[in-house]
Amino acid sequence: DAKTTQPTSMDCAEGRAANLPCNHSTISGNEYVYWYRQIHSQGPQYIIHGLKNNETNEMASLIITEDRKSSTLILPHATLRDTAVYYCIVRPPEGDDKIIFGKGTRLHILP
Amino acid sequence: EPEVTQTPSHQVTQMGQEVILRCVPISNHLYFYWYRQILGQKVEFLVSFYNNEISEKSEIFDDQFSVERPDGSNFTLKIRSTKLEDSAMYFCASKKAWSATEQYFGPGTRLTVT
Numbered sequence: 079d080a081k082t083t084q085p086t087s088m089d090c091a092e093g094r095a096a097n098l099p100c101n102h103s104t105i106s107g108n109e110y111v112y113w114y115r116q117i118h119s120q121g122p123q124y125i126i127h128g129l130k131n132n133e134t135n136e137m138a139s140l141i142i143t144e145d146r147k148s149s150t151l152i153l154p155h156a157t158l159r160d161t162a163v164y165y166c167i168v169r170p171p172e173g174d175d176k177i178i179f180g181k182g183t184r185l186h187i188l189p
Numbered sequence: 190e191p192e193v194t195q196t197p198s199h200q201v202t203q204m205g206q207e208v209i210l211r212c213v214p215i216s217n218h219l220y221f222y223w224y225r226q227i228l229g230q231k232v233e234f235l236v237s238f239y240n241n242e243i244s245e246k247s248e249i250f251d252d253q254f255s256v257e258r259p260d261g262s263n264f265t266l267k268i269r270s271t272k273l274e275d276s277a278m279y280f281c282a283s284k285k286a287w288s289a290t291e292q293y294f295g296p297g298t299r300l301t302v303t
Contacts, residue, residue, distance in 0.1 A: 110290075116232070119297075120296055121297050122282075123294065124291040175244065175284075177224075177234065179231050179232040
C-alpha cells in the first residue's frame with residue numbers, strides 16, 4: 079500500500095504557483111520522496127525526487143520538512159497543461175524497484 | 190528526446206483470446222516494467238524484468254501473464270486467455286540502470302475485453 083496521504087483534488091489559477099502537499103509520517107531514513115504525474119490518458123511522468131534537502135529542476139520544486147514527515151511539490155507558474163493527477167511516492171533508493179502508486183491529487187488548473 | 194513506445198494504442202479482443210501487447214523501451218535501458226490501470230483506479234505494478242528474467246511480479250501477474258524480450262528492442266506482455274477484468278490501460282516502463290532514479294513510461298495500450 080502507498081505510504082503517503084494526499085488531498086483528493088485541488089484547484090489552482092493559471093499562472094499562480096500550485097502547492098501540492100503530501101504526508102509521509104512513516105517514512106524511513108533511507109527512503110526518498112518521489113513525485114510523478116499522469117496527464118489524462120497518458121502514462122505517468124517523473125517530476126522530481128529528494129531525500130531531505132529541497133530540490134529544484136526545470137519542472138518543479140520539492141520542499142521536504144526537516145522531520146521528513148511531509149513534503150510539498152511546487153509548480154511555480156501553473157499552466158493548463160499542468161492539469162493532471164500528481165502522485166507522491168515514498169521509495170527506497172535501491173532494492174524494491176516497483177513504484178507503488180496511490181490515488182494521488184487531481185490538480186485542476188483554472189483559466 | 191528518446192521515449193518508450195507501445196503498440197497498439199487500443200486493442201479489442203474477445204474473452205478467452207490471447208493478446209500480446211508490445212513495447213519498445215528506450216534503447217540503452219536495461220530494466221523493464223509493466224503496469225496496468227483499470228479505468229478510474231490506481232496504477233498497479235505487474236512485473237519487472239532484467240537480464241531476460243523476471244525480477245519481481247505482483248499477485249496480479251498470474252499464470253495467464255507472461256513477458257518476453259524476443260529481440261534487442263521489443264518487450265512484450267502476453268495474456269493467454271483474456272478475461273473481462275483484464276480490460277485496462279497497460280503501461281510499459283523502462284529504466285537505464287539499477288541506480289537510475291527515473292522510470293520512463295510509455296503512452297499505454299488500452300485493452301478492451303468483450
